[in-house]
Amino acid sequence: MAREGDEGRERDARVPVGRRVFLSLGALATLGVVLGARLQSAARGVLGSGLGGLFPFGDRFRLYSITGSYPAITPAAYRLEVSGLVERPQTLTLADLKAMPATRLVRTFQCVTGWSVPGVAWEGVALSAILARAGVRPGAAAVSFSSYDRADTESLTLDQARMSDVIVAYRMLGAPVTQEHGGPVRLYVAPMFGYKSHKWLSAIRVVERVEPGFWERNGYPVNGWLDGSTGPTDPRLGLA
Amino acid sequence: MGRVSNPTILRFSATQRVAHWVNALLFLALIVTAIPLYLGSLFGLVLERHVVELVHLWCGLALPVPLVVSMLGPWGAPMRADLARVSRWSHAEVEWLRHLGRSALRADKFNPGQKLNTVVVGATVLVLLATGAMLQWFSPFPVAWRAGATDVHDLFALAITVVIVAHVILALSHPRALAAMVRGRVSAAWARRYAPGWADELGLDEPSGATDRAGAEKVAST
Numbered sequence: 001m002a003r004e005g006d007e008g009r010e011r012d013a014r015v016p017v018g019r020r021v022f023l024s025l026g027a028l029a030t031l032g033v034v035l036g037a038r039l040q041s042a043a044r045g046v047l048g049s050g051l052g053g054l055f056p057f058g059d060r061f062r063l064y065s066i067t068g069s070y071p072a073i074t075p076a077a078y079r080l081e082v083s084g085l086v087e088r089p090q091t092l093t094l095a096d097l098k099a100m101p102a103t104r105l106v107r108t109f110q111c112v113t114g115w116s117v118p119g120v121a122w123e124g125v126a127l128s129a130i131l132a133r134a135g136v137r138p139g140a141a142a143v144s145f146s147s148y149d150r151a152d153t154e155s156l157t158l159d160q161a162r163m164s165d166v167i168v169a170y171r172m173l174g175a176p177v178t179q180e181h182g183g184p185v186r187l188y189v190a191p192m193f194g195y196k197s198h199k200w201l202s203a204i205r206v207v208e209r210v211e212p213g214f215w216e217r218n219g220y221p222v223n224g225w226l227d228g229s230t231g232p233t234d235p236r237l238g239l240a
Numbered sequence: 241m242g243r244v245s246n247p248t249i250l251r252f253s254a255t256q257r258v259a260h261w262v263n264a265l266l267f268l269a270l271i272v273t274a275i276p277l278y279l280g281s282l283f284g285l286v287l288e289r290h291v292v293e294l295v296h297l298w299c300g301l302a303l304p305v306p307l308v309v310s311m312l313g314p315w316g317a318p319m320r321a322d323l324a325r326v327s328r329w330s331h332a333e334v335e336w337l338r339h340l341g342r343s344a345l346r347a348d349k350f351n352p353g354q355k356l357n358t359v360v361v362g363a364t365v366l367v368l369l370a371t372g373a374m375l376q377w378f379s380p381f382p383v384a385w386r387a388g389a390t391d392v393h394d395l396f397a398l399a400i401t402v403v404i405v406a407h408v409i410l411a412l413s414h415p416r417a418l419a420a421m422v423r424g425r426v427s428a429a430w431a432r433r434y435a436p437g438w439a440d441e442l443g444l445d446e447p448s449g450a451t452d453r454a455g456a457e458k459v460a461s462t
Contacts, residue, residue, distance in 0.1 A: 015334055018327030018359045025363035029392050033371065036388015064289060113378055114386025219379075226383075 036114075061109070061117055063180050066214060071148040071200045075176070075184045080130075080168070084144075084206035087135030094170060094184055100125045100133075103167050105190055110226055112193040122188050124169030128162040130204065142210040145187060148200035154187065154213040155222070156196070158206075165190035168201060192224035248425035249442060251349075253318040259310035260421055266306070269299045271401055278394065300372045303365055325349055326358045349438035357407060364400045368393060 075094050082090035103126045110116045131143070136158065143161040145154040160166065169188040170177060177183030182199025189196040195215040216222045252260070273296040277289075310319045325348060336345040337352040345351070350358070371393040378386045411418040417434070420426045431439040 014328035014330060016327060017329040017334060018355065021356065021359045022327075022363045025360065025367060029367040029371065029396065032392035032395070033374070033385055033388035036384060036391050038384075066290065110383070112383075112386075113375060114383060114388070114390040116387060 061181070062111065062113075062115055067149045067151045070179045071150075072179060073148050073184060073200065078184045080185060080201060081203040082130060082134045082206075083203065085137040085140040085208070086131075086206050087137060088133070090130070090134050092130070097125050097168060097170055097185065100129055103164070105165055105167065105188070107165075107190050109194055109197075112195055112220060112224065120172065121174055122167060122169050122190075123171035124167035124185075124188065126164060127166045127168055127187070127204075128164070130168060131158075131161065131206070134206070136206055139208060140206045142207050144205045144207050144211045145198045145201060145213070146203040146205070147198060148202045152198065152200075152214045153211070154196060154198040155210050155216075156189065157210055160189075160192075160223075163191065189224075191226060193220075193226060195220055196224040247428045249428060249431055249444070250424055251420040251426045251431075252424050253315070254424065255310045255315045256319055256322070257421060257424055259306040259319070262306040263303070266299045266303050267404060270296060270303070271404075273299070274397060278397075297372075297376060300369065304369060307362070307365075322349070323358075326355045329355065346437045346440075347435050349435050349441075351434075357403065360403060361400065364396050364403075367396050368400070371396070 078094045080090070080092040080097070082092065102123055105122045106119055107122070108116050108118045109120045127143075141158050143156050143158060145156075147153070156166070166187070166189050168185060170183075170185050172178075172181055172183075172186075172188075177186055182197075182201070185201050187196075187198040187201050189198075198213075210222060212222050273292045276292055277296060307319075310316055311323070329352065330348075332343075332345055333348070333352040333355070336343050337356065341353070348355075371389040374381055374386065374389040375393060378389075381389070411421070416426060416430050428439070428444050431442070432444060
């Protein structure tokens with residue numbers, strides 16, 4: 001550098017533009033991280049929910065598959081096994097589920113990694129109703145879930161499983177749950193982060209103790225309460 | 241013009257060129273893996289997400305390595321000198337950029353557009369690295385920050401992709417500038433035309449004059 005300076009012509013006054021641009025971008029990014037959630041709400045207002053889905057700061061589901069493909073199950077072939085510590089093991093069809101009293105919820109879907117989608121409509125059967133239909137035997141303390149992807153597993157304590165906003169959902173976003181969103185039937189655990197809302201639900205097993213699922217074995221908390229809330233209340237995230 | 245020798249000047253050292261192309265490969269891998277990760281719904285058709293994620297993560301973590309290594313030690317001198325150039329601008333350069341290249345300028349080794357590109361890419365790499373790390377190791381951060389990091393990561397990635405596409409288009413439309421990033425050298429005539437300020441510094445005379453007073457940089461071997 002000294003060599004170049006020595007040989008160079010007389011230089012006029014220098015402006016540290018490089019440093020300014022560098023620091024400005026850094027400051028902008030920091031602001032974006034800290035105010036991200038609020039910017040998201042602003043973008044939602046500007047872009048609307050249609051266009052917003054395509055851009056950063058928009059409301060968009062991010063789809064994670066742990067197997068590299070989405071299991072394909074036709075509604076007619078769908079079966080939900082209910083077994084374990086129950087009086088009456090069940091094999092429920094989609095029609096069986098739809099014949100049971102429906103629970104409808106509209107909530108912000110919140111991923112543990114940060115993204116969220118506000119105002120998602122859900123419809124399904126309260127998990128508590130399915131457990132009651134099968135009859136939970138004494139000694140049971142937890143529920144384990146399996147998936148048609150043959151890889152993902154989830155679990156809840158029996159108390160959590162009986163909360164009124166934990167449902168076995170067959171409708172989402174105003175339509176039957178799509179294949180990519182875990183259809184035809186998935187779990188929706190409203191008071192917890194998205195990874196607890198197990199997709200392509202194939203079986204419910206009532207067990208003696210909590211068996212940490214796939215995501216929990218990969219470092220996520222077993223109790224995925226939204227923002228540290230401790231009960232089945234609406235998430236207090238200030239995002240919606 | 242019947243010149244016996246066709247004098248060339250070293251524009252980018254071997255270290256700088258290797259760093260540039262390793263960096264380019266990492267960027268390419270990051271963009272290619274980012275597409276299925278971002279457009280999740282396309283995803284199931286491609287590969288195991290886990291594999292794509294791992295490639296993206298490791299390429300991202302490796303991204304600063306070529307730059308940092310190329311700045312260190314004795315072989316890092318050209319890179320350090322160029323970065324110093326890129327950081328400090330003359331008032332004429334600021335004016336040139338402000339008028340989108342329409343004001344007169346005796347360009348330095350790098351023109352203001354090239355300088356701005358370097359700074360923006362450098363800053364963006366750091367932002368992507370920091371927000372990417374927040375996404376991978378999210379547990380210490382509040383959920384609102386994780387959301388912010390996700391959006392900032394996406395937005396800066398989108399912006400840098402546009403910048404890189406423009407960079408590649410410009411490079412392809414200036415083959416001799418591109419050649420300098422491949423073989424390292426440019427002709428004295430090129431330097432006088434596109435980087436006259438730099439040519440002055442190196443003491444390159446007008447075409448008719450002697451051209452071997454160009455200083456140490458000129459004779460450095462590739």
